[in-house]
Amino acid sequence: MSGLALPSTGLASVKIDTHFQATQACPAYQSFRKQSNPNNIHTQTGTRYQAYLLNKPDGDWVQLKFNDATPPLRWVNRSCGQLGSISSPPANVSTKTTNHNNKQCDVANQHDSYVLAVSWQRGFCEHSNAANNKPECKALNNNTLSIDHLTLHGLWPNRASCGIKYGYCDPNNKLSLKPSTIDAIAPWMPNFLYQQDFGAYQWKKHGACQALDDDSYFLLAADLVKRVDASAIGQYIKHNAGERISVKKMQTELQRQLGQDTVRRIQLSCLKKRYLQEVRISLPLDIENNSSLETMLGQAKPMKNFRGNCSATIVIED
Numbered sequence: 001m002s003g004l005a006l007p008s009t010g011l012a013s014v015k016i017d018t019h020f021q022a023t024q025a026c027p028a029y030q031s032f033r034k035q036s037n038p039n040n041i042h043t044q045t046g047t048r049y050q051a052y053l054l055n056k057p058d059g060d061w062v063q064l065k066f067n068d069a070t071p072p073l074r075w076v077n078r079s080c081g082q083l084g085s086i087s088s089p090p091a092n093v094s095t096k097t098t099n100h101n102n103k104q105c106d107v108a109n110q111h112d113s114y115v116l117a118v119s120w121q122r123g124f125c126e127h128s129n130a131a132n133n134k135p136e137c138k139a140l141n142n143n144t145l146s147i148d149h150l151t152l153h154g155l156w157p158n159r160a161s162c163g164i165k166y167g168y169c170d171p172n173n174k175l176s177l178k179p180s181t182i183d184a185i186a187p188w189m190p191n192f193l194y195q196q197d198f199g200a201y202q203w204k205k206h207g208a209c210q211a212l213d214d215d216s217y218f219l220l221a222a223d224l225v226k227r228v229d230a231s232a233i234g235q236y237i238k239h240n241a242g243e244r245i246s247v248k249k250m251q252t253e254l255q256r257q258l259g260q261d262t263v264r265r266i267q268l269s270c271l272k273k274r275y276l277q278e279v280r281i282s283l284p285l286d287i288e289n290n291s292s293l294e295t296m297l298g299q300a301k302p303m304k305n306f307r308g309n310c311s312a313t314i315v316i317e318d
Contacts, residue, residue, distance in 0.1 A: 013053045013063070013286035013299075015112060018084040020051040020064055020076070028074035031288055032061050041069045043076055051083060052109065052211060053286055063286070071216050104159070108169040108209050111157035113301055114283040116224050117269075118150040120237060120276050121190065122317035127271040135194035145190065148238065150229040152189040153278055154202045155221035157209045160301075169209040175200040181215045188222040220287065227293045232257040233266065233279060242318030251306045262294070267303040270310035275317060280308070 022043035030036045032055070043049070043064075052073065053063035061075045062083060104110045125137035132138070139145035159166040175196065186192035192199055199218065207217045228234055232254060240250075247268065255263045269278035284299040 013055050013284070014057050014059065015285055016051055016054055016062075016083075017109070018051050020049045020062055020081050020083050022047050022049065022076075022081040024080050026076055026080035028064065028066055028069065028076050030071060030074060031291070032075040032077075037074075038071075039069060041066055041074060043080055049076075050211075054078075055286075065211055071220070072213065073211060105162035105165045106168050106209075109211055111159045111166060111209060111285065113158045113160070113285055114287060115156045115158055116221070116228070116281045116283055117153035117156065118225050118228050118279050118281070119153045120278065120316065121147045121151050122241070123271060123275045123277040123315075126317050127275045128277065134191065134198075136190040139194075140190075145193070147190060149188075150225055150234050150237065150279070152185070152221055152225045154206055155217070155224065156206045167205045167209060171204065171208075173203075173208040175203040175207075175214050177218065178215055181219060185218050185222040188225050189218070224283075224287075224293070228279070228281060231293060233281075237276070237279075237316055240316050242316065244313060244315050246313055247307050247310055248312065262297050263306060264302040265297045265300045266306055268306065268308040268310045268314070270308065270314055273309060273311040274313075275315050276310070 022045055024045055025042045027035075027037050028041040028043060030038055049064040049066070051062050051064055055061040055063075055075070060078050062078050063073055064076055065072050066074055121136070121140060125131045125134065125140045128137075131141070136145060136147075140147060157166065177196070177199070182192050182196075189199060191197065203214055203217070207214060210217065212220065236250060236253060251263060254266070265282040267280045267282075268276060269280060271277045280303070281297070282300040282303055283296050284301075286299070287296060
């Protein structure tokens, strides 16, 4: 079975809420480490950009949003302009607070991490009470649809001070995906093969709380699922489909392949405590499209436990 390398360590990026005034034309990198710049995007002298991250405390690279670029979040060398006061929020971010102890739990771009939730579709569709309302589950259960890989439940921005309450940041930000995006993500989020209801819900509750547009957000989420599916996590689940397994044995095997520290970023979720339906993976705030999965896991916050709500022995449905 293929697996992830042991995650590398290093300083995590630092969230900022401010602007960046460009004083010269500089390349805007998707990954400054790889010097990748799709479509040859540059800053324009005199233009003010929204700034979201520094690559490290007092770092040399700042992450800006370029509205007409794909992907829109790019890294620019800090020497190419002037960074505003970090205490000042960007112009498009509301300063309203909520009743969750005034912790801005429904204000966009206030998250400090992500959770990627990937589904084992057979377990969900055979045992969830909601499966009857899902056209993909009806098709899977009557054998008119075949899914043999992990799928996307959601990519969730998180804010530690809000617990599980961070979400619903912009009810007016409606989902409007390009047909090409739907074609690309549907195999990895199979509700899109039939309708957009579940995707619209995920966008309304979670996606609108971060800076990427809806197309970029779902394409990134699908790409992350592909990487997890190809990793030791996905390989173990697929290899043991149709089996009753020990959670401890699964944890030990993944620790052998990925390292104990990496596995601390993984948590299982089961239906009726017995049937695997989901794997939740902790990711850092800075999710670069070019970052390796192992690097992101190395920068992420640990989960409370690997077992989640599952019993000691679980079934991976086939």
